[in-house]
Amino acid sequence: MVISWLTPNYTAPAPASQVRYGLDPDNLDWLITNQDAFTYTIPAGYAKQNQKSPYPDYTSGWLHNVELRNLQPNTLYYYQCGDFSILPSNGDDYPYTPPTGRSGTLFFKTLPAVGKKLKEPLVFGMVADIGQNPDAQRSVLRLSQNDPALILIVGDDGYADCVGTLWDSFLNMLTGVSSFVPTMLVAGNHEVEWLSNATSLETQIFMSFEARFRMPQIAPGVITSAPYPPTLDANNKLCAPSKYQAGYEYGNSYFVYAAGPVTFLHLNPYSYTNTTSIQYRWLLSTLQGIDRKKTPWVVAVYHNPWYNSNTEKQNEFETIDMQATFEPLFYEYKVNLVMNGHVHAYERSYPVFQFVPTSDATAYVMAGTGADSVHDNTWLPQPIWSAYRNGSQWGTGSLTVKDDDTMTWQWHWNLDGILVSADEVTICNTHLGYPTYCYGYKYQCVARLRGINKAGWGTEAAQLMLNLTSEAAGTVASHMKIDRPNSKNNRTMLRNANGVLRVDFDVFGLTTEEEGSASAAAVETYLSSTNFVTAFGNGVTRASARCGKIKHGKIKF
Ligand SMILES: [Fe+2]
Known part of the structure; x- marks a missing residue:
């Protein structure tokens, strides 16, 4: 500490x-x-x-x-x-x-010991894009009301923008919380503080951010290059370029630590992220070295969102660069959750990889709703990976880790007097074989098939799985999982040629009961349709299916 x-x-x-x-x-x-x-x-x-x-x-x-x-x-x-x-x-x-x-x-x-089971739920508070106005003060107050064990500030802290006295006033505003709760930060673009008349840029970007905080360090911070913001000309003074990338290594730029059962990765899109960069190589070796028996959860924290369907902050080159190289690592090493800010709105994704909803991929939350300036409330058409979004409320996040299997993400509105949870999702640990959004409905379908010989059953079973998942494309497909398709069911089929095929499957990752019902209904409709029957082809002369919900709860692959 x-x-x-x-x-x-x-x-x-x-x-x-x-x-x-x-x-x-x-x-x-x-x-x-x-x-x-x-x-x-x-x-x-x-x-x-x-x-x-x-x-x-x-x-x-x-x-x-x-x-x-x-x-x-x-x-x-x-x-x-x-x-x-x-x-x-x-x-x-x-x-x-x-x-x-x-x-x-x-x-x-x-914090609780690393490598030990939690005795009680562990809460992390999250806020980004705070500023210093009365709404920002309310955000800081709301953070403390969740009783967090640690607070994450995900960039664009006080919008000091090169004015040192504004750093002082911001930290005075924060101190009522940060004197009592460990507080960790990442660099946002308002921490770049590119000084328009600096004589030595290499020593002066991120200057306040480096001087005022002491995050866990790989090595002392060093600026290796500080190019002029590429979108600007010499007459266009700007302290906090939204599009920017420089050589800012170690220090408070990027680092890792364990907090109870969670490894937190703090990353920096405003430092280089290509595959030859120091940050990329460090991230790769860090991910390879995480002992998931000690910290079953991995959460990444950085400022700019890859998954953002707001009209603001689209196509920023450093965001695109970072996603191209880091996202495959997140998927391969089962990073459970990413927290971002930057856009002054809230959005949560479905588990997603390269813009395709993917059941065991990372979930992303963008919550730049700490309250600086105006809301960003203009949106592009909602993409299939976008689960929930809101651009009209200020708020903060909390992540409650219950055990090695399950944690809950919540986004709270800053309404006076009550703590409103405006969005909530249970996240299960993909490292332990769960889908990322693991709560849903377990179904059982019984299909009666006639006119087929035993030898064809294995193929037919595979065909059934394929048709189920491809037909229910989009959000439903992303939420479907066929249980043990090649073991028990196949054996049953081989024994009972010309008989009954039973298929169990899950519709999971549903954020509300309503969404769950809608997705499940779509699957049932398909299973009872002629498409399903004709999809068998291949020697099947008659087929019928009946499906029903058998369970609701946490679903494991
Ligand atoms: Fe920002």
């Missing part, structure tokens, strides 16, 4: 970075002291596209990071931070980070 804070009044020498902590709020037994506080400077420039008046030079306060090691899992710790040799000017119990001196007594709870 890293405790980070800022002493806002810049005076030299730097105050010490000290954290006292312990298990008893009245007895903080342990003390860590570092002398490595630092500041950084943003040179004057232009903050936003076409903004004519520049912002002034900015020098940050002292930034402190203290790492607490060897903490016990699932344990409540109390702590104070500051420089304990400096007496506070008005008592020692400031609510959060004081100008000088020390904080009041705060607390945090560590």
Whole structure:
């Protein structure tokens, strides 16, 4: 756990970075002291596209990071931070980070142990594209109401856009939550902070993002190239280019950590992602190395959505580049869920691979609904991979891991007084053989076939499976699974030539009872149609089928 804070009044020498902590709020037994506080400077420039008046030079306060090691899992710790040799000017119990001196007594709870079964559900909070307006403050408040063990901020944090004082005010807004709940971030385009008049771009993109946060690091962050935003000309000042890619390696750019039973991958589309890039090679070796016995879940977090049917943020080159190389890895290594922001709207996909609904593929949620600026509520025609979308509400997400098999994703509206879950889906672990959307209906069909010899049964069975899945194309097909097509049923058929064929199948991955009923009805219609009977051909003279729902619940391949 890293405790980070800022002493806002810049005076030299730097105050010490000290954290006292312990298990008893009245007895903080342990003390860590570092002398490595630092500041950084943003040179004057232009903050936003076409903004004519520049912002002034900015020098940050002292930034402190203290790492607490060897903490016990699932344990409540109390702590104070500051420089304990400096007496506070008005008592020692400031609510959060004081100008000088020390904080009041705060607390945090560590995450459950990695590699152990959960004793109770584990909640992760998610928000993206926050900003600093009253709606954004409400988003931050709503995050804490779900009682998360960890918070994920999925890019475009405070929209400081090169204005250092806006970073200060954003983090002050966040501190009521982040002082108590571990908070992890990814880089959004508003963290690029391309400085229009910087003398050394290589050191100045992502400058505040690198300086102010201390994520788990593979290695210290390094900028290897910082090209001019390709969509702009020299007169078009822009701090946060939506379309951008640079060489930003390690540091807070991309990293991995385990949180209880989940491995989180934080990725960066604004750094290079092609197959020769450092990020790609790191991701591949990281995915190969994840021990799914210890962390059965893998969740990827990055800013820009591959699956987005809003009219906003379409065809951004870094998004296309990243999907082309990373998506096959996600599918191969069974990444369970992806969380994105960027578009100021909400959309959830069906499990999908390369734009085709695929039962055991990754599920994607885009929730850039933290509340900055205006809603993006203009949509393209809804694609077949799109399960649910909403562009009119602000909200935050929560991911509740129940056990190794099952977790629930929810998107909550920011309505006052009540916690509304506007979208909810149960996600099962494809690594353990479940479809991604694993709740649905189990059906049994009994087909009576006549006029066929025993030798043909195996072929006929295969034909039946094929016809079932191809006929019910689109969403229904993506939700269908024939149980054990080549074992028990085939043996039954071989024994009972000229008799009864029984086929069990699942219609799964349905987000609501209504959708489930509609998809199941479509399958039943097909099974009772003449298409089904004639599809047998091949020696079948008569066939009839009867199907019925036998079960509703979690379905495993
Ligand atoms: Fe963005």
